[in-house]
Every structure is written in C-alpha cells, then in structure tokens.
Amino acid sequence: MSCHSAPNGPPWAGGYAIETRFGTFYGPNLTPSSDGLAGWTAEDLRRALRDGRSPEGHAYWPAFPYASYTHLTDADIGDLWAFLATLPPALQADQPHARKGVATLPGAVAAWRLVGFHDRGPLPSPSDAGELWTRGQYLVEAVAHCGECHSPRSAVGAVQSRRALAGNDQPPAPAPNITPGALPWDAGDWTHFLASGMTPDGDVTGGEMYRVIRDGTSRLSEDDRAAMATYLRSVRPRGEPAASDEEEEEEAW
C-alpha cells in the first residue's frame, strides 16, 4: 500500500515517489479504473508479480520488487487479486518514471534481470526447517520484501545476496543492518517492534519504516510477527560493511 499511495492522494491510486540512485520511480495506480488495472486478468497480476512483466510483455523496473514477489504463492496472488477488485476505482494517470544514470541506458532492465532476477518461484526450504521458520522466511523474503531496502545493491541494482539484510545506505532511505550481527533482539523485541515501531531502547521509528509498520506488519497476526522474528533471528549475522567480507560464504541461509 505504501508505495502505491501518494501522501495526499486516494489510496492505491499510485503517484508515490521512490527516490533511488537510478532515478525516481512512481508507484502506479492499482485501483480497477481505466487509469489502473481495469482490463487486467488474474493471470496478468500473476505474471506481473511472478515474472515482472506487464500484460503487454514488457519488463518492469525493479523498483517494483518482483524479485521478492516472485516467491508469492498462487493462493496469495489469487487473494491479492480478489482484494484489488474491491477497491474503489480512482482516476489518476500514472506518472512516468524519471530515470537517471545506468537506468537510462538501453537494455538496463534486461541487464538487471540477468543478474538480479534469477531465483524465481517458491523459496528453497531446508528439510529441517520448522513450520514457524518457513512461514517467517516467506513473510520476510516474499511478502514483506524486507531485503529490497535492507540489503546493499550492486552498481546495476542487483541485491547482493552475500550481504542480504545487512543494511543499505542508499536512497530511498538509509536502511539499517537487521541481521543478528547488528540487532541482537530477542523474539519479543521483534514482535513488539513490528507491531508498534518501538525499539528495545524505547525509540520509535519514523520515515519509511513507520509506514511499513503502520500499513503492513502491525496488521499481521501475532503468530505471523512471531514467525518473522524466528526467521530474522536465524539469518547469518553480518557485521558492518567494513568487516571481512571476503571470508563470508555465499547465501545467508
């Protein structure tokens, strides 16, 4: 919701600006109006989320976090489709993206897809993973797409999987390291934070994360927040970026 609602505009009607070092990208209108998703089918939505392609077949820019959404289940995509159909149609034309830097080069999306969009479909799950951990992995990696902001990206914008969730100092907002290496939070600290925005030291987050909590994690069930906590506490601890990066093994889990 956050990325598809302008601060003073109708909800879900687009226009929210995401500032990145690749330019400013505007969330499109998702309401069932002629400026939004009227004319789309459930299959169109599935294709957008799973494959990052529009109904006409062109590739989306990765400001739309389909590298995470690709892991959504068919059931959840179906539910999302049913929900979007209930929104009041809002007439508000999409604002074109204002790309800069490498994103203005021809083939930029194709290049990004090559390096940043290879693991598609269901998330891999270790055989010994418990139900809570697996649910948490799905919520963190697919639904809440935490790593899209909290992971550093390469020069072409691909998430650096070796430092997944280890923080990103680039716009839209500096996003801190949320691995156990930087946040030694217990499960209660996590669930309380995801419900209220309050950190264990009593500070309360503002900025982008405030909206993530207000519109997202505070509306989850307590069980789902506990699942996210389980997963987040299990990811490989990463120190600050200066730490011996080379010695770390591939993948966080």
Add this chain to the structure above:
Amino acid sequence: MRLRWLVISAVCFTTTAWSADPAPSPDAPEKVVAYREKAMKAAANHLGLASMIAKGEIHRPSDMTLHAEALHDLGASFAALFPEGTGPDKVKSESKPDIWTQHDKFLAAAAAFETETQKLVDVAKTGDVAAYKAQTDKVGQACGSCHEPFRVEDEH
C-alpha cells in the same frame, strides 16, 4: 465591572497562550537541540521501561504510573522545545523544516502525544498490565506519527 476585567484578561491570556507561532528562543540553538535530544532520549527510556513492564519481562507494577507520568510531563514541553531558529538551516539537527512550515500539523502531532500519554497515566493507575501494554503501543504510534513527517531517520 471587576468580572468584566477578569473576562477580558482571561480572553487575552488564552489568546496569547494559543497563538501558534513559535517564538524565537533566547537560548543558543545548539543548546536547544542538545536539550530536546536529551528530552526525547529520556522519553524513549521511559517508554522502553514501560514496555518491559507491559511485556511482562519484569514485574514492577508500582513503576507503571511513574513512567506514564514522566512521558506525559516530558511530552507537555515537546512543542516548546522547537522554537524558531533551531531547524536544520541554522544548526545540526534531525528536525525537518516542515516542523516550522507546517506548524499546525506539528502542534497537532504533539497534542496527540499528550492525549495518548494521559490515557497511559489513567490506565497505569488501574494496574491493568494488558491495558497498559495496549496503551504503550498507542503511545508508540503517536511517537511514530510525529517522527514520520518531522524527523530525519538516522541509519542506526
């Protein structure tokens, strides 16, 4: 006659108290910023302590009111800690200029914090830990709804 003067002075007093324009401060801007950052930190500490009790991590029912009242009393001065001339254009601060350009919105956010912390005081006095927890969440939301538009988020 006397009553009339009383009414007039009451009206004058109220008008002065209600005028929304932040007055310039006689204090050095750096000191104002240092003071308000410490005041915010103090509030955060009380909220953190209140949360530990609320979450049942520690059994200190007798401290519930203390933290609630501290939050409420600190909150009562928040708006006054942002006088004109203490924004990021004048001094190093995490405050956003919108505090002064959208001052009514800022005052409303500060007032919301007072309302929610007053409710926390009321709940604390009943000794109901579950209600106390629910209200600390509301207080947290009041913090966040002011930080979101008016504070620059630090990375750490």
